[in-house]
Amino acid sequence: MTDHPYGFDTLQVHAGSRPDPTTGARQTPIYQTTAFVFRDAEHAARLFNLQEVGYIYSRLTNPTVSVLQERIATLEGGVGAVCCSSGHAAQIMALFPLMRPGDNILASNRLYGGTVQQFSNTIQRFGWSAEFVDIDDLTAIEDLADDNTKAIFCESIANPGGHVTDIPAVAKVAQTLGVPLIVDNTSATPWLCRPFEMGADLVVHSTTKYLSGNGTVTGGAVVDSGRFDWSAGGKYPSLSEPEPAYHGLKFHETFGPMAFTFFGIAIGLRDLGMTMAPQTAFQTLLGIETLSLRMERHVANARKVAEWLERDERVESVTYAGLPSSPYHERAQRLYPRGAGALFTFALKAGYDACVKLVDSVELFSHVANLGDTRSLIIHSASTTHRQLTPEQQEKAGAVPNMVRLSIGIEDAEDLIRDLDQALASATA
Template sequence: MTQYGFDTLQIHAGARPDPATGARQTPIYQTTAYVFRDADHAAALFNLQEVGFIYSRLTNPTVAVLQERIATLEGGQGAVCCSSGHAAQIMALFPLMAPGRNIVASTRLYGGTVTQFSNTIKRFGWSATFVDTDDLDAVKAAIDDDTRAIFCESIANPGGYISDLPALAKIADEAGIPLIVDNTSATPYLCRPIEHGATLVVHSTTKYLTGNGTVTGGCIVDSGKFDWSASGKFPSLSEPESAYHGLKFHETFGPLAYTFHGIAIGLRDLGMTMNPQAAHYTLMGIETLSLRMERHVANAVKVAQWLEGHDAVEAVTYAGLDSSPYKSRMGTICPKGAGALFTVALKGGYDACVRLVDSLELFSHVANLGDTRSLVIHSASTTHRQLTEEQQVKAGAAPDVVRLSIGIEDADDLIADLSQALDKAG
């Protein structure tokens, strides 16, 4: 369906009328297992000789529609959905890594991701080197013989900074490693990282893709363009897999090798499965993605411009502002807008931030983003609390800033709410 426009694909990609009932909306296939035609059919499925449904930890018809839809919108070859954005990050790294291997990661990442890469992955024998990805020389210098990927966000959470994806992709290509881009804050409507050289794209589908704050989920999209057999660095994909009688994923499945590995090995053994009801909610959310993102962006521009002129505000990090050093990247990386996530630094510092959060009425104080509702959080005391102050500053979550996720309400109402709260914040 790739010949159709985005607005059409977000509704139709991956979905067909249910063959059993004619149901037009994708049904929720709330089932654990699937009946095999006969013993030969079962054996073929388990041996990866035939594609089909075995057990819902691995594959489910509702989830399969969502995987195809997200892959199509991102311009990828295939996708694997899982239980959360954090699960997607581990799933993305799992086929690439081994004890002693490392990744080069941006310092401008969501605080939970920084913690996952700083601490949790060490339990697998993996490690991460954090660098400012705007410093391309530092990125190159951080890569060594054990590096297996570069990881960044297209629009960074919380600061809204736009990454130079073509430059990072070039460095990754020269090193023979994939570039992994978290596209949660941008969505494929605003940015398609694969078109800028990314190998893999990850999402927290919890956020803008679902858009209504109802379910958690994650997704990994493979471009299908990386040669996993070229260097010997990725034996999980290029070498015989003992669990499947010596099958070589890249040799057997070609551009779908990574996707098949994610299902046949990743979901099979890690079990980070997305449930079909979550997939259903996300499918419904994606149907209005372009409409919502247009309003998100329009509101964010209006609110950010107003905040930039307020006496109590020290700075606004929104990349859509003319004052932003990242505005120049919009034309190539995010031509339809810089998203709706950014931070606001207050002259009153930490205390003023806390008073602002407590005084807002329309903005919901929650640890989430990408909802239709406008959201606020003081990152340094919540989502980035586990980081040192130096890490908080590097991540764009200093103690004197609040993060805003601008929703699709009336922008004038949002400005009025911010105005009264800033007056109370002092």
């Protein structure tokens, strides 16, 4: 693409994509190959020494995946991206260049249950740790930070509770502490939220969700703003100090704004192997072509369904930030003027058992552990996605026992409301 400031709708179709130079194919081909032939021995040596950009082995780089990486980076306004096998893989890939044994991150206590589990337990196997904090309490964030704090992690729109993070405010705290702010932008997508424009340094995605949008493939992405100074203060030696595996090459000194992205591929994918398959990249590229169109309908439908639920006497509360009653309504309007997403929860006055019966009574909604599909989805978080958390953690994450999570799709909103109405009637009879 040229330097002309193309609009989002154009970029979601064209960014990173060019006609195939050999066949002229207009759609990005699926390069279903393990390895790539080198021109000669010198070419191979230059690729392995990171002296030339190209394709070696599909665990590292693949032309189909490269197009997706460029497209996501462009839509987010970043300098580069690394795609990997899942959203959870993307979180590890984001932390891997930053962390060493004994280091910690500060994480929002409103994160998705699987992320809380990953940060509470799994990352300890690497010698890392996470301190969970109310992401709205800026003073608490500063007070928790220490010399071993290497990042702040939050979600733009939290799953499942719909909490909206004040990214500009948290970014200022991160800048004061000299650490990068990592924002999971899965629920909002770059069509609703552009974290880099608000001061964030890294963005992660579960591309499984809205970016692909069709519930067919799992994937993840880490996007770099290219603005963070990885050499300042010696806090990030993996990026600023000599790398033994590349004969003392210093990633930040050599690659500048692209240091994090190059490290993610040359070290992260090489050694962790959490690679995205070319078929997955192809499916995700197809989904991204209609992202803005889908998100517009997702948001419009979510607003209609949330307004209807809020008026229903069987419903105790609705967490959708697009409602004037939400404590995050003003923040959502200020930061995400196109809408507050399509993921939210609602509480039933009848309690836990009624929630379970509601989920069993829907006909149009699909009872699955996913979100961001074109189809509307429903799940009872306390007994499924957040089951492994303590009651206190469930409450902070917005997954209390009488809450049901909805991911609103692009169907006819009136049909969705009718389905919820009949399911509520069965659940509260």
